Amino acid sequence: MGKKGDLSNFERGMVVGAIRAGLSISQSAQLLGFSHTTISRVYKEWCEKGKTSSMRQSCGRKCLVDARGQRxxxxxxxxxxxxxxxxxxxxxNRGMQQ
Structure with missing residues (x-):
């Protein structure tokens, strides 16, 4: 099975909502179309940290050149x-020194 992109905030909310509504992990996985692992990880993160958003977009090296420099x-x-x-x-670099 191939890897899929991160879940959106809405999808993460649906996972938490489904389990909070009384569905089991298996029922939630079947209903939403995500794997059991994904469902349990998202719900576990919500229980431990109280968050449903992914911080994946803020990871990695920061851009060294701003928008003006890129233009x-x-x-x-x-x-x-x-x-x-x-x-x-x-x-x-020569232009930046002037």
Whole structure:
């Protein structure tokens, strides 16, 4: 069985609501179409931490370049499509120092 993306906040709420309404984990899994493991993990997290939202979107390395820097980098790349990565980096950094 392949991996699926994270559950949305609404889906997580449905899992908690189904179990709170009196359905078992098996009945909830059958009704909602998620695996038993997913149902039990979401409900366990809700019982322990009281949250249903996934914090997955806030994990990982923070972006080093802001939106303005990305637009600037896009213009540099468009100006010289054959430039190497090193040349683009040099031009970008040189512009930041001025």
């Amino acid at each position: 600037r980098m896009g213009r540099l790349i468009q100006a010289d499509r054959r430039a190497t990565f090193t040349e683009i980096t040099t031009r970008y």
